[in-house]
Amino acid sequence: GQKETPTDGENDTSADVDEDSVEETKVALVVAGGLGDRSFYDSSHEGVEKAEEELGIEYKVYECRNDPSLFTDQLVQASEYAPIVAIVGHEFHDVAQEIAEEFPDVYYIYVDTEIEGIDNLIAISYAENEGSFLAGALAAMLTEEDSIGMVGGMDIPVIRNFEVGYKAGAEYINPEITVETIFAEDFEDPAKGKEGATALYSRGADIVFQVAGKTGEGVFEAAEEMGKYAIGVDTDQRYINPDVIVASMVKKVGLSIYDTIENIQKGEIEPGKVVYYGLEQDGVGMGYGTDDMEQFATDEMKAKLEEIKEKIVSGEIEVPEAK
Amino acid sequence: MNSKLFKKDLEYIVSLVLSISASLLIGALIMMANGRSPAVGYGALLKGAFGSKYNMANTFAKTVPLVLTGLATAISFRSGIFNIGGEGQLYLGAFAAAYVGITFTTLPKGIGIILAIIAGALVGGLYAFVPGLLKVKYKIDEVITTIMLNTVAVFFTSYLVNYPFATTRGKLNGTEIIADQFHLSRLIRLSTLNTSIFFMGFIALLIYYLMEKTSTGYDFKLVGQNSLFARFGGINDRRQMIIAMVLSGALCGLAGVFEVLGVHYRFLQNISPGYAWDGMLVALIVKNNPIGVIIMSIFFGALKTGSISMENATSIPSELVLVIQSIIILFIAGEAGFKEKFKEWNAGRKVKQKAGERNA
Amino acid sequence: MQEERLNKRQVKGMLKQVLNLTLIQHTIRTATPLILAALGGLLTEHAGMLNIGMEGMILLGSFFGVLGSYYFGSSLAGVVLAGLVGLVVGLIFAIFVIDLKSDEFIVGIAINIFAGGLTVFLLRSIFGVKGAFSSPDIIPLPRLNFPGISSIPFLNVILNNHSIFVYLSWIFVALIYIYLYKTPYGIWLRASGEYPEALETAGVSPKKMKYIGSIVCGILCGFAGSHLSLGYLTLFTENMSANRGFVALAAIIFGTANPIKTFAAALMFGFFDALGIRLQVVGVPSQFTQMIPYVATIVALFILTKRQLAKKKRDREGAA
Amino acid sequence: MYYMTKKLIQVKNISKQFPGVLANDKVSLDIEKGEIHAIVGENGAGKSTLMNIIYGLYEPTEGEIFFEGEPVEINSPLDAINLGIGMVHQHFMLLPSFTVAENIVLGTEPRKNRIFMDFKEAVSRTEELSKTYGLKVDPYRKVESLSVGIQQRIEILKVLYKGADILILDEPTAVLTPQEAEDLFNVIRKLVKDLGKTIIIITHKLQEVLAISDRVSVMRHGKMIGTLETKDADEQILAEMMVGREVLFEKLHKEKIPKEKVLSVKGIKARDNRDLIALDQVSFSLNAGEILGIAGVEGNGQSELVEVLTGLRKMEEGTFTVKGIEVFNKSPREIRDLGIAHVPEDRLATGLSSEATIWENMLMGIQHTEPYAIKGIHMNKKKIMERSDRLIEEFDIRTPTGDLPAGNLSGGNMQKMVIAREFSFNTPILIIAQPTRGVDVGAIEFIHSQIIEKRNKGAAILLVSADLDEIFRLSDRIITLYEGKITGEFLNGEISKKDIGLYMTGKHMDLAGRGASNE
Numbered sequence A: 001g002q003k004e005t006p007t008d009g010e011n012d013t014s015a016d017v018d019e020d021s022v023e024e025t026k027v028a029l030v031v032a033g034g035l036g037d038r039s040f041y042d043s044s045h046e047g048v049e050k051a052e053e054e055l056g057i058e059y060k061v062y063e064c065r066n067d068p069s070l071f072t073d074q075l076v077q078a079s080e081y082a083p084i085v086a087i088v089g090h091e092f093h094d095v096a097q098e099i100a101e102e103f104p105d106v107y108y109i110y111v112d113t114e115i116e117g118i119d120n121l122i123a124i125s126y127a128e129n130e131g132s133f134l135a136g137a138l139a140a141m142l143t144e145e146d147s148i149g150m151v152g153g154m155d156i157p158v159i160r161n162f163e164v165g166y167k168a169g170a171e172y173i174n175p176e177i178t179v180e181t182i183f184a185e186d187f188e189d190p191a192k193g194k195e196g197a198t199a200l201y202s203r204g205a206d207i208v209f210q211v212a213g214k215t216g217e218g219v220f221e222a223a224e225e226m227g228k229y230a231i232g233v234d235t236d237q238r239y240i241n242p243d244v245i246v247a248s249m250v251k252k253v254g255l256s257i258y259d260t261i262e263n264i265q266k267g268e269i270e271p272g273k274v275v276y277y278g279l280e281q282d283g284v285g286m287g288y289g290t291d292d293m294e295q296f297a298t299d300e301m302k303a304k305l306e307e308i309k310e311k312i313v314s315g316e317i318e319v320p321e322a323k
Numbered sequence B: 001m002n003s004k005l006f007k008k009d010l011e012y013i014v015s016l017v018l019s020i021s022a023s024l025l026i027g028a029l030i031m032m033a034n035g036r037s038p039a040v041g042y043g044a045l046l047k048g049a050f051g052s053k054y055n056m057a058n059t060f061a062k063t064v065p066l067v068l069t070g071l072a073t074a075i076s077f078r079s080g081i082f083n084i085g086g087e088g089q090l091y092l093g094a095f096a097a098a099y100v101g102i103t104f105t106t107l108p109k110g111i112g113i114i115l116a117i118i119a120g121a122l123v124g125g126l127y128a129f130v131p132g133l134l135k136v137k138y139k140i141d142e143v144i145t146t147i148m149l150n151t152v153a154v155f156f157t158s159y160l161v162n163y164p165f166a167t168t169r170g171k172l173n174g175t176e177i178i179a180d181q182f183h184l185s186r187l188i189r190l191s192t193l194n195t196s197i198f199f200m201g202f203i204a205l206l207i208y209y210l211m212e213k214t215s216t217g218y219d220f221k222l223v224g225q226n227s228l229f230a231r232f233g234g235i236n237d238r239r240q241m242i243i244a245m246v247l248s249g250a251l252c253g254l255a256g257v258f259e260v261l262g263v264h265y266r267f268l269q270n271i272s273p274g275y276a277w278d279g280m281l282v283a284l285i286v287k288n289n290p291i292g293v294i295i296m297s298i299f300f301g302a303l304k305t306g307s308i309s310m311e312n313a314t315s316i317p318s319e320l321v322l323v324i325q326s327i328i329i330l331f332i333a334g335e336a337g338f339k340e341k342f343k344e345w346n347a348g349r350k351v352k353q354k355a356g357e358r359n360a
Numbered sequence C: 001m002q003e004e005r006l007n008k009r010q011v012k013g014m015l016k017q018v019l020n021l022t023l024i025q026h027t028i029r030t031a032t033p034l035i036l037a038a039l040g041g042l043l044t045e046h047a048g049m050l051n052i053g054m055e056g057m058i059l060l061g062s063f064f065g066v067l068g069s070y071y072f073g074s075s076l077a078g079v080v081l082a083g084l085v086g087l088v089v090g091l092i093f094a095i096f097v098i099d100l101k102s103d104e105f106i107v108g109i110a111i112n113i114f115a116g117g118l119t120v121f122l123l124r125s126i127f128g129v130k131g132a133f134s135s136p137d138i139i140p141l142p143r144l145n146f147p148g149i150s151s152i153p154f155l156n157v158i159l160n161n162h163s164i165f166v167y168l169s170w171i172f173v174a175l176i177y178i179y180l181y182k183t184p185y186g187i188w189l190r191a192s193g194e195y196p197e198a199l200e201t202a203g204v205s206p207k208k209m210k211y212i213g214s215i216v217c218g219i220l221c222g223f224a225g226s227h228l229s230l231g232y233l234t235l236f237t238e239n240m241s242a243n244r245g246f247v248a249l250a251a252i253i254f255g256t257a258n259p260i261k262t263f264a265a266a267l268m269f270g271f272f273d274a275l276g277i278r279l280q281v282v283g284v285p286s287q288f289t290q291m292i293p294y295v296a297t298i299v300a301l302f303i304l305t306k307r308q309l310a311k312k313k314r315d316r317e318g319a320a
Numbered sequence D: 001m002y003y004m005t006k007k008l009i010q011v012k013n014i015s016k017q018f019p020g021v022l023a024n025d026k027v028s029l030d031i032e033k034g035e036i037h038a039i040v041g042e043n044g045a046g047k048s049t050l051m052n053i054i055y056g057l058y059e060p061t062e063g064e065i066f067f068e069g070e071p072v073e074i075n076s077p078l079d080a081i082n083l084g085i086g087m088v089h090q091h092f093m094l095l096p097s098f099t100v101a102e103n104i105v106l107g108t109e110p111r112k113n114r115i116f117m118d119f120k121e122a123v124s125r126t127e128e129l130s131k132t133y134g135l136k137v138d139p140y141r142k143v144e145s146l147s148v149g150i151q152q153r154i155e156i157l158k159v160l161y162k163g164a165d166i167l168i169l170d171e172p173t174a175v176l177t178p179q180e181a182e183d184l185f186n187v188i189r190k191l192v193k194d195l196g197k198t199i200i201i202i203t204h205k206l207q208e209v210l211a212i213s214d215r216v217s218v219m220r221h222g223k224m225i226g227t228l229e230t231k232d233a234d235e236q237i238l239a240e241m242m243v244g245r246e247v248l249f250e251k252l253h254k255e256k257i258p259k260e261k262v263l264s265v266k267g268i269k270a271r272d273n274r275d276l277i278a279l280d281q282v283s284f285s286l287n288a289g290e291i292l293g294i295a296g297v298e299g300n301g302q303s304e305l306v307e308v309l310t311g312l313r314k315m316e317e318g319t320f321t322v323k324g325i326e327v328f329n330k331s332p333r334e335i336r337d338l339g340i341a342h343v344p345e346d347r348l349a350t351g352l353s354s355e356a357t358i359w360e361n362m363l364m365g366i367q368h369t370e371p372y373a374i375k376g377i378h379m380n381k382k383k384i385m386e387r388s389d390r391l392i393e394e395f396d397i398r399t400p401t402g403d404l405p406a407g408n409l410s411g412g413n414m415q416k417m418v419i420a421r422e423f424s425f426n427t428p429i430l431i432i433a434q435p436t437r438g439v440d441v442g443a444i445e446f447i448h449s450q451i452i453e454k455r456n457k458g459a460a461i462l463l464v465s466a467d468l469d470e471i472f473r474l475s476d477r478i479i480t481l482y483e484g485k486i487t488g489e490f491l492n493g494e495i496s497k498k499d500i501g502l503y504m505t506g507k508h509m510d511l512a513g514r515g516a517s518n519e
């Protein structure tokens, strides 16, 4: 039933959900790109997978494969399938608002946005800059050359937000440090990522932070080949190559989606608000892999990062933000 | 006299239908090999493409950029100049429309939209003019220049929307939203189908008329078939080629304009998933026939919306749909060849039969 | 005055940062897949067929290279498998274009779509992953070191320690040049594109030549792909060919299908790519640096053509 | 086989069906060893098709071929070559961007170390052959830069290089000057007499048939009409067999027309495609009601002259005036508007689009004018078709409908289509190049009579032809062109065919010199 009178109370909504969960609550995951990036989208997928296991939901993934003509279609199909739709990708900015109004009974969990004021849309925003601040600080502590780098997928706002945080973090540890960034202008060309990283390494950097999707896979290869180090992004990527990936800046997309689904089920959400996942909320942070991996970050470094984190949370350190 | 031609058209349609059926059959085999039911798969595909008013609207929404870029290809290829740069022209045209939509916010609706359309067509046309001129004046291959210019346009607009024209609201790599009066209205709830389809229909008619019914269309065609003959006959073949190129660029620019005015309401960094390439494919398959472009665009639009529904409904992975789609394309491309081979084989058989009769 | 000098020094410093030996290394590495594919493509070009399916052929090569290397534990197996798959696709291209007289553009596009779909599908159904596949079990192609030149600093940096296909691609340039211009078979191949009837009446089947050209193109594109996934990188990701097939096509047209000129065009492309990445570091926006190879190609074409026209004019005036 | 036979090749009941056309209909033909066998027939009679079947290029729909009494399957030219059959095709089979030597050895190249092309050997073999048969060529030159006469030589050398015993020559003389044709016949005679080769020759020139062949076979509408000993034949008999009715070789009636100068050419200088001077200080004038023939060996500037006068080529110096209006590098459109129509020498390259339909081809040049374009925009299909159908009828163009692609027409009918279009414009000036190249006798008669009719109606006609007979038959006045310069001007009747040849080859200087020394 579409275009019913909009529900105005929380009770109504939760009643709706309860009705559905007589059998099983369904969740649709809509991603702008495709799964398999071993970072952002895969992380969101982990969230719904976990929800399937632990909350007993049933889910379906709708991939748009970076085709903007599919954004609306997939979102509509997802909304017709499930009462909870998780949307992943800043590309949905306009479409999500439009469709959310059309399906007032569906809860939308929109990751990576700051849209406010839509009753059935929960916006989740990550402080990439805060997480990257830690990554930069760690890189600055690890580097032996006082020179570090970053390979970005594209010169776009989301990626620049990583960049400013990274740089600020590094400079917090060592104001004299050199931080250079190269944008591949492509999220799907690992060869380009490799060349970018190689260029950075041969200019003296010994740690490169990748924020470039599949292009970033090439960064790890360059690190391995040149005997240098890399920092992963979004998920804990150490497993890809624990010898060169010293740590990852983790954006807990999956976790936040899982939490939100759980909260919706419990009826504990404040619709129309932006939920910030910064260091304070543990929405971003550092990943050091599993215990069987060699740890590059020493305990002191980790402690130092913990200290920085506290300072950021308390507001003592102010992390810059990209426009 | 005319029945002969009609027979030829009919033959073409029959063999086209046969080719498509054959490829769908192969697709069915692939699905079965993967343990899926082709009946369910194709059922979902058909339902997804035409199952309801909403689905049909989606299918038709997809045809707008295809028809425009398809006609753009048809016009340039028919004139013997190969515009492969549609994608770049589309990007620039789209940006131009967005620029108009965010700058001239006080214009009244009609004028504003027309201005945006003109701006997009103009920019797209100008961007095609460059390779056209290089081709005609310096004989620099237009295929290579247009391919290069595609990438240049994509990067250039990417710069524009990330720096000088970046939106200040939301983490989005796009321009600001165009003013309200520039929005083309949507026609069916939830679908992006909008009034641009009427513009498209009008433009398609115009182009069809130009290509098939006017002396200028004749000039284009004959320049493409034999430019020396055209020059001999008094056509300014070089000018004609440049005009074809600019017209083609303008159409691609328009495809971009309508994405902005009708679908996204702003310019987005990756606004086209390769519309111009799909349009080119459509035009090539129907041998640059303008009516064919429209029909084939609907077919491709249906394939796209249908395959998404099929993927969602049956969990037949969309990659498989791509594989099937490529086989369909191959079979349509081989249509004439298959027909010929069949005729040869048939003729051979008849002669052998005859020889057999004689011997007996 | 003072200021100007300072600026000059600054510019010099920037140039020094940008122009160094790693630039040349980068150029060579980036150009290699282009060279391999372009060498194949120029054969079909000579045989009268424009192959825009190279993009898909490279992608298939990348995938099957990884597949072969992973399953047989040998990079050679990967290369062979990639070559075989290239051969099959080249054969399909040939059957449709030559025998069924299909439009080569359409067949090329179909191959590209097919490759995009199939690799992702197989990635999921064989390796159970999406997006990317990397594993220590993928055996990369060997790298070569020539001890003889390792003591010469300049040559050592530029020529040593490349993946084997880098050197092979240079050898292929020479071989294909000799094949095309020094053997009867090369003449036949070129004749099959220029005027097939002439070749046919001379008793050689132009169809056969076109098939050979198309198949060898498929194999070389397969090699280009396997180099990308086993030599340049050691992994497969979706769409990792990233338009290299189209750039290779541009190199062919730029180099007028002459192997040496095409080789030079591919190197030029690699050079501008390398330059672009380095210019970012000195502050040029990335969108512009990434544009450089493409703009440079057009500008270079323009200058070359103008020079040719001017030369023609000079010759004429000299003659008159 | 029990009996010895002289019969080298026997073709039995060969049929060839093309889509819509039965090109050969149960054709039988015997070729004897050591003979020169001519084959004649109208355009589209199926001569080339038959030869292409013998050479393995086309697969017959039915029928058999015997070689020295044995049935053979000739599936490809290679099979034919292996049987010792060589063929010179009606259209050149030469690779323009390759050298003469490369073209001659194509397919069976001499080799070094088994895989490498031996260029030196190719060159020396070419030179050797060239000497043996007196067919002069430069082995290093690229074919694209050579005249058609030379290209024809290369074609013959190609066949001889392959060591063919049977030579099929499909219209070898169509593009040759009389002198070149005579040279070719000498070579042919030598091949037969001294080397025992067998020749099959197709030609539309009946005098040539009578001059060179031992036997002649006539085809009509895909059928073999009959074979006769040449000594029993004459032009009249052959022509009748060809067209199936009496052909009148009428004397063309030329009316006297008052002279008025309509075209005057002053000091034109232009370059050819290779940027060499092709026309140098060419001046002449053309009057209404006259035919001015330009005689010259091909490649001496005729093509360039026509192109300059029709706006297809730029001139460097000079000018020409059309009815008092001066023209310097105007576009073809502007020149057409001044009243010049043009029948180009190469109909396929310049005169038509083979993809386009016949009516579309007929429309070229008037597509923007009323009543064919309403307001210059909308094509008036009805009027266009009416006109096209009328022209098809008037000019006897053999086609079921004007709606078919022009490429489906036979060469002669294509030519009639081009002439029909250009003549229909009723311009005061006509520039006509090679109007009957590769066209059969019936069509030649028709085209000639049309040209004369135009003249009699007062048109000024510039006629360029490599066929001297044609020049002499039609022209009122003749000028000779040699190396881009005008070497002589004569009224028809003032000079013999033989003497004019000296002007065409630049040897008139010798003549003048000799004359001087005689005195």
Ligand SMILES: Nc1ncnc2c1ncn2[C@@H]1O[C@H](COP(=O)(O)OP(=O)(O)OP(=O)(O)O)[C@@H](O)[C@H]1O
Pocket (backbone or CB within 6 Å): C185, C186, C208, C212, D111, D114, D115
């Ligand atoms: N590199 C090649 N490129 C194209 N075709 C080739 C090539 N190598 C061999 N062929 C094909 O193989 C066939 C046999 O080749 P070729 O004629 O050289 O064999 P051969 O009998 O060894 O010749 P020769 O006696 O001159 O050494 C040829 O018809 C040719 O079409």
Ligand SMILES: Nc1ncnc2c1ncn2[C@@H]1O[C@H](COP(=O)(O)OP(=O)(O)OP(=O)(O)O)[C@@H](O)[C@H]1O
Pocket (backbone or CB within 6 Å): D018, D019, D021, D022, D023, D041, D042, D043, D044, D045, D046, D047, D048, D049, D050, D090, D408, D409, D410, D411, D412, D438, D440
């Ligand atoms: N490849 C082909 N496809 C279709 N029709 C053809 C083909 N070749 C020839 N024809 C048709 O077959 C008939 C015989 O053609 P052919 O070339 O044998 O005639 P011809 O006697 O050589 O004429 P000409 O004197 O003009 O050379 C013509 O009607 C021609 O249009």
Ligand SMILES: [Mg+2]
Pocket (backbone or CB within 6 Å): D044, D048, D410, D411
């Ligand atoms: Mg013919």
Ligand SMILES: [Mg+2]
Pocket (backbone or CB within 6 Å): D047, D048, D049, D090, D170
């Ligand atoms: Mg013939």
